[in-house]
Amino acid sequence: MSLQPLNPRYKPYRGAAAGWGALRSVAHAWLDSKQPFKNLRALLKTNQHGGFDCPGCAWGDSPEDGRIKFCENGAKAVNWEATKRAVDAAFFARYSVSQLRGQSDYWLEYQGRLTEPMRYDATSDHYLPISWDAAFALIAEHLQALDSPNQAEFYTSGRASNEAAYLYQLFVRAFGTNNFPDCSNMCHEASGVALSQSVGVGKGTVTFADFEHSDAIFVLGQNPGTNHPRMLEPLREAVQRGAQVVCFNPLKERGLERFQHPQHALEMLSNGSEPLNTAFFRPALGGDMAVLRGMAKCLLQWEREAPGSVFDHAFIAAHCSGIDAYLAAVDASDWAHIEAQSGLRQAEIEQAARLYRNAERVIMCWAMGITQHHHSVVTIQEIANLLLLRGNLGRPGAGLCPVRGHSNVQGDRTMGINERPAAAFLDALEQRFKFQVPRAPGHNTVDAINAMLAGRSKVFIGLGGNFAQATPDSPRTHQALQQCALTVQISTKLNRSHLTCGRDTLILPCLGRTDIDRQAGGPQAVTVEDSFSMVHASHGQLEPLSPQMRSEPAIVAGIAQACLGKHPVDWSALIADYERIRELIADTIPGFSDFNQRLKHPGGFYLGNAAAERRWQTANGRANLIGNPLPVSLLHAKVQQSGAQPDLILQTLRSHDQYNTTIYGLDDRYRGVKGQRDVILVSAEDIRRLGFVAGQKVDIFSLWDDGHERRVNNFTLLAFDTPQGQAAAYYPETNPLVPLDSVGVGSHTPTAKFVAIRLRASQTSARIV
Ligand SMILES: Nc1nc2c(c(=O)[nH]1)N[C@H]1C(S)=C(S)[C@@H](COP(=O)(O)OP(=O)(O)OC[C@H]3O[C@@H](n4cnc5c(=O)[nH]c(N)nc54)[C@H](O)[C@@H]3O)O[C@H]1N2
Ligand SMILES: Nc1nc2c(c(=O)[nH]1)N[C@H]1C(S)=C(S)[C@@H](COP(=O)(O)OP(=O)(O)OC[C@H]3O[C@@H](n4cnc5c(=O)[nH]c(N)nc54)[C@H](O)[C@@H]3O)O[C@H]1N2
Ligand SMILES: [Mo]
Numbered sequence: 001m002s003l004q005p006l007n008p009r010y011k012p013y014r015g016a017a018a019g020w021g022a023l024r025s026v027a028h029a030w031l032d033s034k035q036p037f038k039n040l041r042a043l044l045k046t047n048q049h050g051g052f053d054c055p056g057c058a059w060g061d062s063p064e065d066g067r068i069k070f071c072e073n074g075a076k077a078v079n080w081e082a083t084k085r086a087v088d089a090a091f092f093a094r095y096s097v098s099q100l101r102g103q104s105d106y107w108l109e110y111q112g113r114l115t116e117p118m119r120y121d122a123t124s125d126h127y128l129p130i131s132w133d134a135a136f137a138l139i140a141e142h143l144q145a146l147d148s149p150n151q152a153e154f155y156t157s158g159r160a161s162n163e164a165a166y167l168y169q170l171f172v173r174a175f176g177t178n179n180f181p182d183c184s185n186m187c188h189e190a191s192g193v194a195l196s197q198s199v200g201v202g203k204g205t206v207t208f209a210d211f212e213h214s215d216a217i218f219v220l221g222q223n224p225g226t227n228h229p230r231m232l233e234p235l236r237e238a239v240q241r242g243a244q245v246v247c248f249n250p251l252k253e254r255g256l257e258r259f260q261h262p263q264h265a266l267e268m269l270s271n272g273s274e275p276l277n278t279a280f281f282r283p284a285l286g287g288d289m290a291v292l293r294g295m296a297k298c299l300l301q302w303e304r305e306a307p308g309s310v311f312d313h314a315f316i317a318a319h320c321s322g323i324d325a326y327l328a329a330v331d332a333s334d335w336a337h338i339e340a341q342s343g344l345r346q347a348e349i350e351q352a353a354r355l356y357r358n359a360e361r362v363i364m365c366w367a368m369g370i371t372q373h374h375h376s377v378v379t380i381q382e383i384a385n386l387l388l389l390r391g392n393l394g395r396p397g398a399g400l401c402p403v404r405g406h407s408n409v410q411g412d413r414t415m416g417i418n419e420r421p422a423a424a425f426l427d428a429l430e431q432r433f434k435f436q437v438p439r440a441p442g443h444n445t446v447d448a449i450n451a452m453l454a455g456r457s458k459v460f461i462g463l464g465g466n467f468a469q470a471t472p473d474s475p476r477t478h479q480a481l482q483q484c485a486l487t488v489q490i491s492t493k494l495n496r497s498h499l500t501c502g503r504d505t506l507i508l509p510c511l512g513r514t515d516i517d518r519q520a521g522g523p524q525a526v527t528v529e530d531s532f533s534m535v536h537a538s539h540g541q542l543e544p545l546s547p548q549m550r551s552e553p554a555i556v557a558g559i560a561q562a563c564l565g566k567h568p569v570d571w572s573a574l575i576a577d578y579e580r581i582r583e584l585i586a587d588t589i590p591g592f593s594d595f596n597q598r599l600k601h602p603g604g605f606y607l608g609n610a611a612a613e614r615r616w617q618t619a620n621g622r623a624n625l626i627g628n629p630l631p632v633s634l635l636h637a638k639v640q641q642s643g644a645q646p647d648l649i650l651q652t653l654r655s656h657d658q659y660n661t662t663i664y665g666l667d668d669r670y671r672g673v674k675g676q677r678d679v680i681l682v683s684a685e686d687i688r689r690l691g692f693v694a695g696q697k698v699d700i701f702s703l704w705d706d707g708h709e710r711r712v713n714n715f716t717l718l719a720f721d722t723p724q725g726q727a728a729a730y731y732p733e734t735n736p737l738v739p740l741d742s743v744g745v746g747s748h749t750p751t752a753k754f755v756a757i758r759l760r761a762s763q764t765s766a767r768i769v
Helices: 019-032 036-043 072-081 089-094 097-101 105-110 132-144 162-175 189-199 208-213 229-240 265-269 288-305 313-319 323-332 335-342 346-358 376-389 409-414 423-433 445-453 474-482 552-564 571-576 578-588 637-641 684-689
Strands: 118-121 126-129 152-156 216-220 244-248 258-260 279-281 362-366 399-402 459-463 486-491 504-509 525-529 534-539 648-653 679-682 697-702 710-719 726-730 755-761
Touching: 072 229, 089 126, 132 459, 132 486, 132 504, 132 552, 152 162, 152 445, 162 409, 162 423, 162 459, 162 525, 162 552, 162 571, 162 578, 189 376, 189 399, 208 229, 216 229, 216 346, 229 244, 244 346, 279 346, 288 323, 288 335, 288 346, 288 376, 313 376, 335 346, 362 376, 376 399, 409 525, 423 578, 445 474, 459 552, 525 578, 552 571, 571 578, 684 710
Parallel strands: 152 459, 216 244, 216 362, 244 279, 362 399, 459 486, 486 504, 648 726, 679 710
Antiparallel strands: 118 126, 118 504, 525 534, 648 755, 679 726, 697 710, 697 755
16 A cells, blocks of 8 residues: 555665665765775774764663674764865855855755854855854853843753763853753653653663563654664564564554664575564554553553452552552543544554563663653653553663663763753752852753744854754744854754854864864763663774864863853863863762773773662652543644644654754655655545645645744655554654644653644745745
8 A cells, every 4th residue: 555656756665674775875875975995994993892982873782792883874974974075164165155055954964074163254145264262252252241141042962972061061050051952852851851750760771681681672653773773683682582572653664664684694695584573553643642541451450350460569569659549540541532542442452451461571662753742741651650560660671761862862961961950960060160050940942942032042052963953943943043143053064053143153163973082181082871871982083174173072161261261170171181071070970980990891881770770769769650641632722723623643753864954865765765855744545535646746834823824835745654644754844844832741842743734735836935
């Protein structure tokens, strides 16, 4: 049914995930970097002791084994960063900013690495070179001119090293604010909020070894074949030894169906592949809480039929609170409601519940299909509830696994990039550095956009990332940035955020993970933390493209020194040797004592996790079963108030050829989409129901009650195997459709996986009008 003759340039992918297709794709990225031999040497150092941490995803590796540890998309990330092409003063002399704005996101990043500091000149509409000192002085001048430190926004993307992030938060707090919008606000925020209340830590509780001992691994709302390819290996091993891998996804993602390992020659020659999942359920978008609640209902029924056969009463009695209220909430959720909201039949949910009950040790993994929803926090608490009922926490082979995105997004939070920092952390800073730290909560990403739109915030500094494109409601976000007195982007590659200029604008080019970072004290290593709370060192391997580029810690220190002098530390002395920064981290952040010493251990060290030891750092000192009611409706009240009925619910997701807003190519191999990104995937039945034909161009509108028109134009309708009523399209092209105040309850994360839309046949040929 997924093969539609009317779909132009659309051919379903018949191969296994990874395998030959992956190798072809890596070879292309590698040759295209213009320095293939250097990069091969670098690739072999990816995720190896003495090498660098892969700048791709945050999946961790087994610290013990010495196998080559990179995947197709990690290789693409390395080659993309380690290119010989330079975006220098000559480049900016050739193109005006208006000209650059007319180019695609793919074209912009493809031009190469940013190699010198630049300042936007509005008169000529060009970027002109500026010295580092003048750039730092300009930032200090703007920051000092503010009425309050709270009028500046300090964004962080998740590639910043622990050292860069720690210095950044120290500078910003010494300057006087907690305004730390970050990519995590759009990513796993809900996991942190939910798990802190449930089990007292905002991180996952499992380590790599747990995957080897698990009897069932549940994968909810995640597409590891594309976004965490190294995760396919432990999943495959699990299936091989007879464990269950149970997937929940409205799309039958190829990476979750069949898998062929690209480093296993024999398997590739025979083109063999093994099933990766043992059960695949296709819930409706946003329907996971109902699925999980239904599973809990089955467990409760079986427990009542044979008391003591299902729940782990000893664990619940010793460790948990809230069981009675929780079971009352389970009883109060009726099957009609559960079926309607989940998109699954009771029999399917029972099957999932049986797989769960029959497994002695269970891990639950999830990513953006769970977190980017209005009801994400309660859904994640339901995941925790299910695990707690059977004591699936704090023992080998069992636990919670929010699979993180950016390679150091978890580390950045550990280092204090947090608009709502814990009091204990602020106390430690205050004690160590002897200044009064700001205590009032700062802005998250959506708050920051609103503050800039209202003129309450006037300076934006981005430590990495692409704020203009990653955020929701693009035209509004662009306006917010353009209203600023100063925008500063600390970046490796050119992107649309550099073209969305404030009145004054700077580009500060930085070193990436792959580059050698030389300081007064010699070549420096930085550190990162993976999804399993393992901290390890990363050593750049390649000669930087230009001596003008600086490391992120050096840039942060330069800004800090220009703005605060030597308060509260001698910034440039810290930069000479990053061990000095790590000493400060060891002094102020739990788990990092003897940091420099412990780093020497190959594979790094484990930060520890209280919940994994069954110590509950919650307000009541217990693990909490939380009896949230099932949402009455998934449709936001503001959509209902718009007065229109949605044609479809849209999720915005990643193709196989992109890293967030970085577009490596225009194909989405596993989904069979080639050479185009302005597509919307809809079921053949829905295309007929709505009166269109596959291949037709449509304009997409989203529903909200504030009178703003949100639309993107000229998207090609592709008939696709997706449940009825559910559509999918790529991020960031569809970000203009996500309303700024459509956010998760308690997480404030934009609801990128649930956008109520209507379609209309296209009249014009421009994408955005
Ligand atoms: N190559 C590559 N690697 C990456 C990234 C990248 O862009 N490219 N990005 C990194 C980052 S920052 C992140 S956060 C992660 C993202 O990793 P993922 O979360 O895997 O990324 P998405 O493409 O957003 O995919 C969401 C998946 O959830 C499913 N889904 C959507 N809504 C629902 C729902 O309501 N219920 C269920 N059960 N499923 C749903 C979608 O069909 C899709 O398979 O990957 C990281 N790694
Ligand atoms: N609609 C929709 N929106 C989403 C999502 C979605 O699924 N749907 N996902 C959300 C998620 S999960 C995330 S994490 C955010 C991502 O948001 P961001 O992290 O802000 O975006 P990226 O696209 O990862 O940033 C890419 C840019 O980072 C810079 N860069 C790359 N490496 C480095 C480095 O080492 N140092 C520095 N300083 N800069 C570097 C380059 O200039 C590059 O252009 O997007 C969110 N937005
Ligand atoms: Mo993310």
